Amino acid sequence: MSVEIEAEVEYADELESQGVSLFEGDEGGLEYAQRHALVTLLKQRFISARTHPRDWRVLVEHERLLRSRLNELFLDLQVDRVREVAWKRQAVAEGSARFPTMLYDAAWSREETLVLVHLRDRLRSGLAGGDTRVFIDREDLVGYVASFRPRHATDVAGDEKRARNAVASIAKAGLLIATSTEERFEVSEAVESLIPLELLQELLEALQAANATDVPPESDEPADLFDEES
Structure with missing residues (x-):
């Protein structure tokens, strides 16, 4: 200490x-x-x-x-x-009334949404496989986000920068825990509690609608994620 x-x-x-x-x-x-x-x-x-x-x-x-x-x-x-x-x-008021709020509820960005999807999937898979702690590499997350790049996207460098910023943002939120290796994180178990299945479905649907593209056919990880009960 x-x-x-x-x-x-x-x-x-x-x-x-x-x-x-x-x-x-x-x-x-x-x-x-x-x-x-x-x-x-x-x-x-x-x-x-x-x-x-x-x-x-x-x-x-x-x-x-x-x-x-x-x-x-x-x-x-x-x-x-x-x-x-x-x-x-x-807190949500009954009826049409709205309470004053002191919370700033910023929407997750496209890249942050994908990072959260991947983290939750990895966490559930790891825990189901008997792991007591689940780890993930920065490049794994960046690569996962890149796999969702729209076919018409040409700004590869810009897309990668946004993906890396998303990883940093999720880490700052406390959902990725730093390890002794800078490029490796432990996935916080809070991911599953804070990002319930219903919310992830909503986020991914909004993402797909915004991109006007489907999940890449070669990646079935989100489908596996949404097949499970929360």
């Missing part, structure tokens, strides 16, 4: 011992660890037992309390205890 992390842990332990009043005029009702978990949930796309072990333990112990605080912001807490992943979603 680095000196910086040790100092942060010691500081957190000190704050946790102070109870719920952490600063002058503090009228909050949450302890430090609960507030920390709540802030992490708000800032990050997801938390997991692996990526945020302290926050995950707090969430499991105080799930109802943290859920209520998110609900006050029109957010819904989603928890997958099997894969030990938690994330937030915008």
